[in-house]
Amino acid sequence: KIEGRTKSPYYAAVTAKAYREAIDDYYENKFDASKYQKELHTTKNRGFTDAYLIHKPFEKLDSQNHDYALSKGSFEVTGLVSEDEEHFYCKYKVYPNEDIEIFTPHNTVLHECDNEIGRVFKKENGLYYINFKKILTQDNKELESVHSGNVNKIKLPCKLPYLTMFRVENISENIE
Known part of the structure; x- marks a missing residue:
């Protein structure tokens, strides 16, 4: 599921493609986190967090970004x-x-x-x-x-x- 108020067709396409490639590369022992991270940063976003993966939002202060404007992406x-x-x-x-x-x-x-x-x-x-x-x-x-x-x-x-x-x-x- 792709979340966020600012998602666009480009955001959804880049995110889905990066995740798909990360999964495929993992199973082929070619995983390179920096490759997918670089691609994800081409999107407009409000920053990235681990959200629910590590902690519940109320236990962590960086689950949402209220401090800075939308990044244009690269x-x-x-x-x-x-x-x-x-x-x-x-x-x-x-x-x-x-x-x-x-x-x-x-x-x-x-x-x-x-x-x-x-x-x-x-x-x-x-x-x-x-x-x-x-x-x-x-x-x-x-x-x-x-x-x-x-x-x-x-x-x-x-x-x-x-x-x-x-x-x-x-x-x-x-x-x-």
């Missing part, structure tokens, strides 16, 4: 792939010639592509990225950039799995 979601797997909806802002990390559902296999719209590629860090050479709406209108207020479907260079998210690293980490 990443911002910039896009969400639509059901047709050929377009995405902008959730933040996207510019041409910008490497944007691709965050996929658990155990998804991606394939690289490169065409006039853009490319999907794997970097040395093992992660996949998308880079748009041009931003085209579903109706082939070319845009200089796209922002979250734009509700048009934006073309992908190749099919990506439904509910795949694009994310970029945040420069600032806390909401004031």
